[in-house]
Amino acid sequence: REHGPVVLAAASLQESLTEAANAWAAKGHAKPVISFAASSALARQVIAGAPADLFVSADEPWMDAVAKAGMIRAGTRAILLGNRLVLVAPAASRAKLTIMRGFPLTRALGTRRLALADPDAVPAGKYAKAALTRLGVWPGVAAKVAPAENVRAALALVERGAAPFGIVYATDAHASKAVRVVGTFPATSDPPIRYPVALLKASRHREAAAFRAFLFSKQGRAIFARHGFSAS
Amino acid sequence: MAIDIDVEKRRGDRVIAVRFSAGPGLTALFGPSGAGKTSILAMVAGLLRPDRGHIRIGERTLFGDGIDLPPEVRRVGYVFQDGRLFPHRRVRANLTYGYDLAEPADRWMTLDEATLFLGIDHLLDRWPYTLSGGEAQRVAIGRALLAGPEILLMDEPLSSLDAARRGDIMTVIERIRDELKLPILYVSHDRAEVDRLATRVVEIGE
Amino acid sequence: MAIDIDVEKRRGDRVIAVRFSAGPGLTALFGPSGAGKTSILAMVAGLLRPDRGHIRIGERTLFGDGIDLPPEVRRVGYVFQDGRLFPHRRVRANLTYGYDLAEPADRWMTLDEATLFLGIDHLLDRWPYTLSGGEAQRVAIGRALLAGPEILLMDEPLSSLDAARRGDIMTVIERIRDELKLPILYVSHDRAEVDRLATRVVEIGE
Amino acid sequence: MLSPEEWGIVALSLKVGGVAVLATLPIAFGLAWVLARYRFPGRVILDGLVHLPLVLPPVVTGWLLLIAFGPLGPAGRWLESWFGATLMFRWTGAALAAAIMALPLMVRAMRLSIEGIDRRLEGAARTLGASPWHSFWSVSLPLALPGILAALVLGFARSIGEFGATITFVSNIPGETRTLPLAIYSALQVPGGEAMVTRLALLSVLLSLGALILSEWLARRTHGGRQRHGD
Amino acid sequence: MLSPEEWGIVALSLKVGGVAVLATLPIAFGLAWVLARYRFPGRVILDGLVHLPLVLPPVVTGWLLLIAFGPLGPAGRWLESWFGATLMFRWTGAALAAAIMALPLMVRAMRLSIEGIDRRLEGAARTLGASPWHSFWSVSLPLALPGILAALVLGFARSIGEFGATITFVSNIPGETRTLPLAIYSALQVPGGEAMVTRLALLSVLLSLGALILSEWLARRTHGGRQRHGD
Numbered sequence A: 001r002e003h004g005p006v007v008l009a010a011a012s013l014q015e016s017l018t019e020a021a022n023a024w025a026a027k028g029h030a031k032p033v034i035s036f037a038a039s040s041a042l043a044r045q046v047i048a049g050a051p052a053d054l055f056v057s058a059d060e061p062w063m064d065a066v067a068k069a070g071m072i073r074a075g076t077r078a079i080l081l082g083n084r085l086v087l088v089a090p091a092a093s094r095a096k097l098t099i100m101r102g103f104p105l106t107r108a109l110g111t112r113r114l115a116l117a118d119p120d121a122v123p124a125g126k127y128a129k130a131a132l133t134r135l136g137v138w139p140g141v142a143a144k145v146a147p148a149e150n151v152r153a154a155l156a157l158v159e160r161g162a163a164p165f166g167i168v169y170a171t172d173a174h175a176s177k178a179v180r181v182v183g184t185f186p187a188t189s190d191p192p193i194r195y196p197v198a199l200l201k202a203s204r205h206r207e208a209a210a211f212r213a214f215l216f217s218k219q220g221r222a223i224f225a226r227h228g229f230s231a232s
Numbered sequence B, C: 001m002a003i004d005i006d007v008e009k010r011r012g013d014r015v016i017a018v019r020f021s022a023g024p025g026l027t028a029l030f031g032p033s034g035a036g037k038t039s040i041l042a043m044v045a046g047l048l049r050p051d052r053g054h055i056r057i058g059e060r061t062l063f064g065d066g067i068d069l070p071p072e073v074r075r076v077g078y079v080f081q082d083g084r085l086f087p088h089r090r091v092r093a094n095l096t097y098g099y100d101l102a103e104p105a106d107r108w109m110t111l112d113e114a115t116l117f118l119g120i121d122h123l124l125d126r127w128p129y130t131l132s133g134g135e136a137q138r139v140a141i142g143r144a145l146l147a148g149p150e151i152l153l154m155d156e157p158l159s160s161l162d163a164a165r166r167g168d169i170m171t172v173i174e175r176i177r178d179e180l181k182l183p184i185l186y187v188s189h190d191r192a193e194v195d196r197l198a199t200r201v202v203e204i205g206e
Numbered sequence D, E: 001m002l003s004p005e006e007w008g009i010v011a012l013s014l015k016v017g018g019v020a021v022l023a024t025l026p027i028a029f030g031l032a033w034v035l036a037r038y039r040f041p042g043r044v045i046l047d048g049l050v051h052l053p054l055v056l057p058p059v060v061t062g063w064l065l066l067i068a069f070g071p072l073g074p075a076g077r078w079l080e081s082w083f084g085a086t087l088m089f090r091w092t093g094a095a096l097a098a099a100i101m102a103l104p105l106m107v108r109a110m111r112l113s114i115e116g117i118d119r120r121l122e123g124a125a126r127t128l129g130a131s132p133w134h135s136f137w138s139v140s141l142p143l144a145l146p147g148i149l150a151a152l153v154l155g156f157a158r159s160i161g162e163f164g165a166t167i168t169f170v171s172n173i174p175g176e177t178r179t180l181p182l183a184i185y186s187a188l189q190v191p192g193g194e195a196m197v198t199r200l201a202l203l204s205v206l207l208s209l210g211a212l213i214l215s216e217w218l219a220r221r222t223h224g225g226r227q228r229h230g231d
């Protein structure tokens, strides 16, 4: 039994990409084998010479690292998706905040903490830090963050009431019943939140390029849109 | 002090049953290997629970009539057949273990006296595993005596000792028997020992 | 077969030094507790390395002149002072341990013979920890004999046995000594035993 | 050689690991004792519970801790209302996570040693006048020392390496919960962070090597009497 | 009760854990033996190396494995050219990661038991005609059995829970490297996946409870002779 191309994908794509793969398989193709993990772990595997076909990273720096290691097939790198950041609070919270320059997040936190993915390391955290910096809020908040292992862990901290606020992807907030979206960060963030994709040098699967193309197709984009991702 | 023992105990597929009373002095338990001598001492010491019966020493009931005193209040000085020195304590600490726990008034021998007649003063700083068979046996005797017991249980205490040493220790046992008037239960297969020490002999049958 | 021993060994702060030759028969090692009797047996068995000297049995050099045979080829049957039964094997498996390892031609006793004169046939399925002192001692004797050794080392082998059992086993030791002509090194403090069994007595001094 | 920040991380790791192991020691010993000495209904369940943190992925353990000790959790509310204490985002929470992860290793090591104790020695102590309690302290406990030392080493090493439960439960707060493994994780997430990872990993190794040497030294200091000899 | 996919995950976890523990057993025993019995220069270093996977965050261990056993790593290339074998993205790689993470626990447990062996019994075996080798098999090894059983349980439980090193080294490939903890991780990534997480975590617990019961049964079957009695 033949299997489909091997896809290494950022964990935050788990539901959407699985659905896309199923749709692709429904068209009579062999079902792609997808491994979801942190972009950093996947990128390191690619750099170590892993026999994979496609890499979808949650941010550009790791795709850059893979490219620099010469592991990407020329001309196949492209932006697959975009995402938005949102400020969330526990579902029971009554907090009201409008996200804008200098908005009083620090005061709203009081002595408590802001949950986000590790701002020095994890893509979602880095984006959050950049967004807050641009809004001039970061200096006040910096000492009050609770850096989590990944977005999901940050979300869990809010869900469990351990943190009164958190910053996560819109896609995550979208799917959780235990949190409430307080506000959405402007789409024009810098750096933009983008998921790059590329075919890998090690790719041997004949349908790898076709699956990549399917992700960019109308059907593919519709699936991602349904999960709250924005087209890039 | 009188000893009054009437116990029954199942071990494996056989039952050990004995019954005897004895006045003060040294009672030798005599019987073939496997007859149950060690089991009886263990029951008197409180390390083995009789299935039924009673054990009385003088006025005190150690076992029976709903009583089952824990070993530490029975005040028995037990010299085990297999030594059982504490491997993690040096000879000195083995000897003083029971001594330190006893009420000062209950002690009737000092460390110096014990090491002297047992000939173990040069061994005080040694670990038990470095002792020869006879040396370990003497330390075990000393440890039991130093705890200031009211009754002595001795399970072949002199088996690996040379005649001279044996004589010395027997003299001490005689003194304990006659001057301190401690009852002694004594297991030995050595005719000479039993003839010299025993006030009476109890046969433990197969 | 003749025994020729001349060894020296430091143990702690004292030195054990002996030197004796003996013809065939039973050589009793006699000496006070701590004199070094067990150490000598251990050196003959190959469990303790002499600091210098030699050990010869008949034509074979076990130690010395650059030779130091490992214990398993020395063919000694060692009855330890402290039993040392294998706790993880039942009595039967303890007895057959050396028997199964010996060349069939080297064996000179069967399991049935051994259990019969030692009176341990009812113990074959027991675990060692359930044995009484004397029972364990008899199993240890049986284990050593069944390995078909060329020399016996016996460290107070009869110390916890009653007179009857002792007599039986001494009869067998005499047969081994006289019929099989095995040299025997024998440690005992019992005058009667030594008088009856010993071809000669070697004094191990303090 | 080390930056002040790195010193801080090392000190925090030592504090978290040390407190975790020392606080767990008596509890783990108690569990080991009960599992080694008593047969009772539910014994396998207790044994299974002790092994749980080993079997579950650490993140799940951290998640369970969050559910129990978070501000909405029962244990968390109880701590808050009775002691005004919270473990959330505190080094004490990191120590709790490390302690729970180290528990199964510590219990097993001590249990092995307790099962190896010759109980006849406890009987001997009793005939010499020792209460069960005194016999425990003067005989059983010292005889179980090899297992206790092994438990200390294993537990400390495990604490020094604990990552998943900690970051999930108390997140990665510099100076409060960012122990060595969390700092390593952060460095590992950044392209090109390998040099930093190596540096911090070496620090971890040195810490635990120190603990190892200390334990060997302690074992040697006390081993005299326990030595088994070949005659 | 379980979906075919869940069965697949359980079977894979059992395979990975079982192979990891059984393959590691002799190596771990050898290390335990050497550490318990011999004093040599570099002994502490060896001991430290054995503890390494415990001390380092699992992710770092996984990363080191990736560097060494990846297709471009020295060990990986050697395996490839000599055996045509690769561990990348394979269950064998997951087993390697689990084995390495279980190693320190297994070595310690067995070492404790080996240190507890009464060596005079080995001497007795030799005088009865046993070569060192035979004495090892017939005396030392059976006497170390409690430690070996403990090592099996600890190692298996650790393997069943291993996450960080595995996902870092061999990724999260369904049917090949997605063991229970990785499946749990995947479920945790999905908001509202808690029910699935609970389900999978329960499966983990059941597996290790099974191993626990099996080991207790084995211990009871063989413990007769080792029992220490209170007289």
Ligand SMILES: Nc1ncnc2c1ncn2[C@@H]1O[C@H](COP(=O)(O)OP(=O)(O)OP(=O)(O)O)[C@@H](O)[C@H]1O
Residues within 6 Å of the ligand: B011, B012, B013, B016, B031, B032, B033, B034, B035, B036, B037, B038, B039, B040, B081, C129, C130, C131, C132, C133, C134, C135, C160
């Ligand atoms: N756990 C047990 N299972 C079966 N039998 C046992 C157990 N413990 C002891 N026995 C048996 O009980 C009997 C009495 O043992 P005990 O140690 O009291 O004998 P003893 O008279 O002291 O013998 P010895 O003079 O040989 O030391 C022995 O036959 C022994 O085998």
Ligand SMILES: Nc1ncnc2c1ncn2[C@@H]1O[C@H](COP(=O)(O)OP(=O)(O)OP(=O)(O)O)[C@@H](O)[C@H]1O
Residues within 6 Å of the ligand: B129, B130, B131, B132, B133, B134, B135, B160, C011, C012, C013, C016, C031, C032, C033, C034, C035, C036, C037, C038, C039, C040, C081
């Ligand atoms: N490791 C050691 N350190 C110090 N002294 C030791 C050590 N091992 C043995 N000895 C001493 O060596 C001497 C000889 O011991 P050995 O066991 O050979 O005596 P033995 O003649 O068999 O005595 P016994 O008749 O009491 O069994 C003893 O005094 C003993 O204390």
Ligand SMILES: [Mg+2]
Residues within 6 Å of the ligand: B037, B038, B039, B081, B155, C132, C133, C134
């Ligand atoms: Mg007896």
Ligand SMILES: [Mg+2]
Residues within 6 Å of the ligand: B132, B133, B134, C037, C038, C039, C081, C155
């Ligand atoms: Mg001796």
